[in-house]
Amino acid sequence: MSIDFSFMDQVLSLHADDMDVVVQPSVPWMSLNEQIKDSGLFFPVDPGPSARIGGMVGTSCSGTNAVRYGTMKDWVINLTVVLADGTIVKTRRRPRKSSAGYNLTNLFIGSEGTLGLVTEITLKLTVVPQETSVAVVTFPTIRDAAAAAAKVMRAGIPVAAMEIMDEVQMAVINRAGSTAKKWKEVPTMFFKFSGTKAGVQENVKLVKSIAKVHKSGNFEFAIDAEEQKTLWSARKESLWSMLALREEGHEVWSTDVAVPLSRLPDIIEVSKKELDALGLFASILGHIGDGNFHESIMYNSKDPKERAAVEKCIKDMVDRALEMEGTCTGEHGIGLGKKESLLKELGLDTINVMKSIKGALDPHWLMNPGKIIDLPA
Amino acid sequence: MSIDFSFMDQVLSLHADDMDVVVQPSVPWMSLNEQIKDSGLFFPVDPGPSARIGGMVGTSCSGTNAVRYGTMKDWVINLTVVLADGTIVKTRRRPRKSSAGYNLTNLFIGSEGTLGLVTEITLKLTVVPQETSVAVVTFPTIRDAAAAAAKVMRAGIPVAAMEIMDEVQMAVINRAGSTAKKWKEVPTMFFKFSGTKAGVQENVKLVKSIAKVHKSGNFEFAIDAEEQKTLWSARKESLWSMLALREEGHEVWSTDVAVPLSRLPDIIEVSKKELDALGLFASILGHIGDGNFHESIMYNSKDPKERAAVEKCIKDMVDRALEMEGTCTGEHGIGLGKKESLLKELGLDTINVMKSIKGALDPHWLMNPGKIIDLPA
Numbered sequence: 001m002s003i004d005f006s007f008m009d010q011v012l013s014l015h016a017d018d019m020d021v022v023v024q025p026s027v028p029w030m031s032l033n034e035q036i037k038d039s040g041l042f043f044p045v046d047p048g049p050s051a052r053i054g055g056m057v058g059t060s061c062s063g064t065n066a067v068r069y070g071t072m073k074d075w076v077i078n079l080t081v082v083l084a085d086g087t088i089v090k091t092r093r094r095p096r097k098s099s100a101g102y103n104l105t106n107l108f109i110g111s112e113g114t115l116g117l118v119t120e121i122t123l124k125l126t127v128v129p130q131e132t133s134v135a136v137v138t139f140p141t142i143r144d145a146a147a148a149a150a151k152v153m154r155a156g157i158p159v160a161a162m163e164i165m166d167e168v169q170m171a172v173i174n175r176a177g178s179t180a181k182k183w184k185e186v187p188t189m190f191f192k193f194s195g196t197k198a199g200v201q202e203n204v205k206l207v208k209s210i211a212k213v214h215k216s217g218n219f220e221f222a223i224d225a226e227e228q229k230t231l232w233s234a235r236k237e238s239l240w241s242m243l244a245l246r247e248e249g250h251e252v253w254s255t256d257v258a259v260p261l262s263r264l265p266d267i268i269e270v271s272k273k274e275l276d277a278l279g280l281f282a283s284i285l286g287h288i289g290d291g292n293f294h295e296s297i298m299y300n301s302k303d304p305k306e307r308a309a310v311e312k313c314i315k316d317m318v319d320r321a322l323e324m325e326g327t328c329t330g331e332h333g334i335g336l337g338k339k340e341s342l343l344k345e346l347g348l349d350t351i352n353v354m355k356s357i358k359g360a361l362d363p364h365w366l367m368n369p370g371k372i373i374d375l376p377a
Numbered sequence: 378m379s380i381d382f383s384f385m386d387q388v389l390s391l392h393a394d395d396m397d398v399v400v401q402p403s404v405p406w407m408s409l410n411e412q413i414k415d416s417g418l419f420f421p422v423d424p425g426p427s428a429r430i431g432g433m434v435g436t437s438c439s440g441t442n443a444v445r446y447g448t449m450k451d452w453v454i455n456l457t458v459v460l461a462d463g464t465i466v467k468t469r470r471r472p473r474k475s476s477a478g479y480n481l482t483n484l485f486i487g488s489e490g491t492l493g494l495v496t497e498i499t500l501k502l503t504v505v506p507q508e509t510s511v512a513v514v515t516f517p518t519i520r521d522a523a524a525a526a527a528k529v530m531r532a533g534i535p536v537a538a539m540e541i542m543d544e545v546q547m548a549v550i551n552r553a554g555s556t557a558k559k560w561k562e563v564p565t566m567f568f569k570f571s572g573t574k575a576g577v578q579e580n581v582k583l584v585k586s587i588a589k590v591h592k593s594g595n596f597e598f599a600i601d602a603e604e605q606k607t608l609w610s611a612r613k614e615s616l617w618s619m620l621a622l623r624e625e626g627h628e629v630w631s632t633d634v635a636v637p638l639s640r641l642p643d644i645i646e647v648s649k650k651e652l653d654a655l656g657l658f659a660s661i662l663g664h665i666g667d668g669n670f671h672e673s674i675m676y677n678s679k680d681p682k683e684r685a686a687v688e689k690c691i692k693d694m695v696d697r698a699l700e701m702e703g704t705c706t707g708e709h710g711i712g713l714g715k716k717e718s719l720l721k722e723l724g725l726d727t728i729n730v731m732k733s734i735k736g737a738l739d740p741h742w743l744m745n746p747g748k749i750i751d752l753p754a
Contacts (some may be wrong), residue, residue, distance in 0.1 A: 017531065017639035060476040071474060073483070074451060089727045095635035097448060097667045098704035099437040099487050101711055101719050101749055102731045106450070106483035110476050127533025154394065156504025158572075195535075198575045258472040262394035290474040327475035334478055342478050350466045353738065354479045360737035361730065372478055 008054075011035050012120070019125045020077055020094065025054025025118050032123075041125040044069035047331070049236055057118050059333040060110030064161040064192070064235065067153075067289030069126070071331070073109045080120035081108055084362035094122060107357070112333050113368035115361050129194035132160070133204060134228040138217040142166050142187040142272050142284065146265040148214035149189065149288040153261055157206045158199075161192035162289040163235050166272060169242075169283035169296075176241035179234045189216075189288075190235045238285055242296050245281075251301040253310055255337075257321035258292035258330030267324060268293060271317045278313055280306070292330035319344075334372045342372070385431075388412050389497070396502045397454055397471065402431025402495050409500075418502040421446035424708070426613055434495050436710035437487030441538040441569070441612065444530075444666030446503065448708070450486045457497035458485055461739035471499055484734070489710050490745035492738050506571035509537070510581060511605040515594040519543050519564040519649050519661065523642040525591035526566065526665040530638055534583045535576075538569035539666040540612050543649060546619075546660035546673075553618035556611045566593075566665075567612045615662055619673050622658075628678040630687055632714075634698035635669035635707030644701060645670060648694045655690055657683070669707035696721075711749045719749070 009026040016039040023032060029051055033042050046063035047056060055061075057079065062071035069075075078092035091104040108115055139145040145164050152159060164187070165173075171185045191207060193200045208219060222228035242252050259267050268284060275282045275295060286293025295317060299310045318328045318341050328334075328341035343351055355373055358365070365375055386403040393416040400409060406428055410419050423440035424433060432438075434456065439448035446452075455469035468481040485492055516522035522541050529536060541564070542550075548562045568584060570577045585596055599605040619629050636644050645661060652659045652672060663670025672694060676687045695705045695718050705711075705718035720728055732750055735742070742752055 015637065015639070017527070018637035019531065020637065060480065062474060062476075066474065070447070070451065071476075073480065074447065083730070087726050087729075089730055090723070091727065093699070093704055093722060094637050094702035095668055095698075095704045095707065096638065097439060097443065097635050097669050097707045099439075099448075099708050099710045100704045100706050100715075100722055101487075101728070102492075102734060103437065103450065103483045103487050104727065104730060106480045107734075110478075110480050115479075127531070129533070150394070154396065154504070156506070196576070196579050198579050199573070202573050202575050258474050260392065260395035260397070260471050261473065262392070291472055292474050321472075322470070325471040327470055327472045327477045329477050330472065330474045331476050333476045338477075345470060345477055346467070349464050350468065350481065351478070352464075353460070353466055353481060356737040357479060357484075357734055360733040 008119070014039060016041060018094070020096070020122055021125055022120060022122045023053050024120060025057070026052050028052050029056065036125070040128055042128050043075065043123055043125055045072050045075055048239060053121055053123070054118055057109050057121060058112050059331065062287065062290070062292070062331040064163055064287060066287055067162055068158060068160045068194070073106050075124045076105055076109055077122040077124055079105055079108050079118050081116035081118050083116045084364065084366045088119075096124060110333065112335065112371050114358060114371050114373070115367060117367070129160070131195060131197050131200045132228060133193040133200050134222045134231045135191045135193070135204065135219045136231055137189050137191070137211055137219045138184055139187045139189065140215050143265050143269045144214045144216075145187045145189050146268045146288060148211050148216065150261050150264055151210045151214070152207055153289055155206065155210065157203055158195070159191055159203065159207065159289065160194035161190070163190040164188070164284070164286050164288040164293065165190070165235065165238065166284045168281070169238055169285045172238065172241045172245060172283060173234050176244050178237045178241045179230050181230070183234070190231065192232065239296065242283070242298065246298060249300055249302045250298055252296055252298050253314065254294060254296040255314055256286075256292060256294045256330050256332050257318055257326055257328060258290060259321050259324045259326030261291045263324040263326065264288065264291050264293070267317075267320055267326070270320065271295065274313055274316060278309055280310070287330070290330065291326070336371060339372065339374065385496070391416060393418060395471070397473070397499055398502055399497060399499045400430050401497060402434070403429050405429045406433065413502070417505055419505050420452065420500055420502055422449050422452055425616060430498055430500070431495055434486050434498060435489050436708065439664065439667070439669070439708040441540055441664060443664055444539055445535060445537045445571070450483050452501045453482055453486055454499040454501055456482055456485050456495050458493035458495050460493045461741065461743045465496075473501060487710065489712065489748045491735060491748050491750070492744060494744070506537070508572060508574045508577045509605060510570040510577050511599045511608045512568045512570070512581065512596045513608055514566050514568070514588055514596045515561055516564045516566065517592050520642050520646045521591045521593075522564045522566050523645045523665060525588050525593065527638050527641055528587045528591070529584055530666055532583065532587065534580055535572070536568055536580065536584065536666065537571040538567070540567040541565070541661070541663050541665040541670065542567065542612065542615065543661045545658070546615055546662045549615065549618045549622065549660060550611050553621050555614045555618045556607050558607070560611070567608065569609065616673060619660070619675065623675060626677055626679045627675055629673055629675050630691065631671060631673040632691055633663075633669060633671045633707050633709050634695055634703055634705060635667060636698050636701045636703030638668045640701040640703065641665060641668050641670070644694075644697055644703075647697065648672065651690055651693060655686055657687070664707070667707065668703070713748060716749065716751065
């Protein structure tokens with residue numbers, strides 16, 4: 001089935017002086033930024049290149065900019081929602097800040113369409129930074145890279161983004177030919193710096209000195225905006241690069257977890273070992289500044305034994321995140337696949353609170369039934 | 378009645394490497410920051426000096442730092458809540474980011490105790506900035522000051538705080554003798570800058586040039602940390618200063634609204650005129666970077682005519698905020714006093730969604746009954 005996304009894909013009104021914009025759910029975030037660029041403003045939440053605002057609301061997504069700008073829930077001013085009984089509600093008016101009544105906006109964000117159908121979204125915007133710099137640096141092991149990342153956060157250096165990719169993911173980019181450059185196939189970190197000229201220079205210096213302590217190689221900087229785009233696209237297109245390499249009958253299982261910052265080097269190191277032990281084409285990459293990372297595993301979907309091994313590997317990673325007081329998903333959401341993990345993460349009593357909210361707003365369980373929470377027996 | 382706040386006032390565990398802390402609800406935010414200062418971390422949400430974390434969760438509060446750091450809802454990782462039926466739930470584990478199920482954390486934040494009793498809170502912390510600078514600058518009119526503030530935001534200059542106080546509020550500080558210095562009794566803005574040395578210098582320069590266009594006087598900078606504290610305390614103690622000036626039988630009515638940024642100069646100008654027309658001791662001050670401001674009016678609570686005039690003045694300000702697509706409260710919450718305004722702001726259908734959530738979690742309306750929403754008839 002092909003879906004016609006041209007339905008409800010309009011930017012309805014840009015309020016440049018208020019730094020907000022009203023959009024329909026089917027507007028892609030990249031197209032939104034293209035349409036408003038003359039205002040000097042942009043919408044900073046940047047998940048996968050194909051994402052649309054409605055889906056981003058549904059999963060409470062984030063992206064590479066989250067370490068500096070926060071996640072979807074920090075950037076929505078109000079939502080217009082059609083409820084299960086057809087009532088249309090607006091969760092707030094248009095101030096950037098409000099403490100008027102229950103925070104329905106954030107209740108609908110991340111509810112994966114189970115509480116209502118979002119038809120209009122007012123988003124906060126922010127000012128495009130004067131200066132942006134993109135740098136790439138290698139590390140001998142992924143643990144060194146993760147440890148450097150934790151130190152950068154703990155030092156309070158305001159990086160705009162800080163992404164990790166393992167040697168496999170770097171190989172994927174080389175093999176897919178997604179960038180002009182050939183990359184070293186070793187654990188690599190991508191940094192984005194933004195702000196004023198002096199601020200960027202200062203932050204680069206601070207990050208370099210921390211990276212060095214963790215055995216980094218040299219920093220490579222993009223020489224101009226075009227090269228910045230190329231470097232960053234290598235990161236942004238990592239999933240597509242992997243998908244492009246799929247052979248007949250193969251699928252990519254891509255999933256994420258998040259843990260408290262200090263546990264990141266531990267979980268990444270163990271998970272990487274288990275991933276390698278699968279003997280499959282599998283990579284780790286992540287929004288490491290938030291304690292959030294992803295695994296992508298390519299497997300033969302027609303081989304039940306292979307599928308089972310992949311499933312176990314992922315289940316183990318999720319359980320490990322939970323043991324570390326983490327979450328089974330930092331930004332992808334629960335859907336059908338992680339309902340059991342959600343129960344393990346939060347316990348039945350907390351799930352029952354979610355259930356009673358679902359029951360109150362959608363008594364006949366009509367909206368996206370079975371996602372996040374099982375239908376009542 | 379005096380309340381014993383020593384109950385549940387413990388900082389339970391500081392995870393410095395994860396940059397979070399677990400506290401009980403009766404911990405004052407100022408005491409929390411005092412207790413954790415050796416870690417180099419702090420909790421940035423700074424409402425009135427007497428506020429405690431539990432109350433701050435209840436009202437979804439903010440404070441002067443909100444323009445840089447956001448509000449309460451951005452700094453809570455998880456809550457432990459006792460529900461009306463005695464069930465104890467935890468809304469999340471301890472990752473800084475999660476999209477696992479409904480965002481119950483943000484549902485309880487700002488629910489003013491009507492959905493459950495919060496017994497434990499995990500808060501995000503951030504790194505104390507290297508450099509802080511505090512400056513004070515005067516403007517010929519409050520409209521000039523508000524217009525300058527809107528421009529500073531629109532230019533994307535990352536001020537740490539930006540507060541406005543009218544001439545009356547400056548007089549209050551002088552009369553209460555809360556600071557050693559005598560202030561000019563004219564509209565005044567307080568700026569806080571923070572970051573690295575170079576960053577602070579750069580931001581000061583940018584703000585100065587905008588302020589000048591809006592007819593500012595000279596910037597006065599604090600010469601050292603002690604003077605910074607004094608300058609900032611003049612702002613933080615503004616409400617206490619006013620309360621200290623009360624005569625027998627007088628009360629201070631303090632309330633807030635927020636509007637989209639571009640409407641701030643308009644609403645402040647008109648509201649100021651109406652406030653002056655009351656002929657009472659009344660001031661405007663505000664977190665102007667968020668489009669949020671406060672009125673404080675001293676009145677004779679034994680004079681029904683005077684009280685009625687004050688009530689009308691405030692109602693008019695709230696209605697004006699709503700006409701401008703704003704909110705009846707940016708950070709104080711609804712309580713009993715603003716239920717009618719909330720209904721006007723969001724409409725019956727949205728209130729009914731809140732009602733059905735309340736009914737689902739607290740079917741007998743036991744928790745803080747009558748706040749935010751009327752009890753069912």
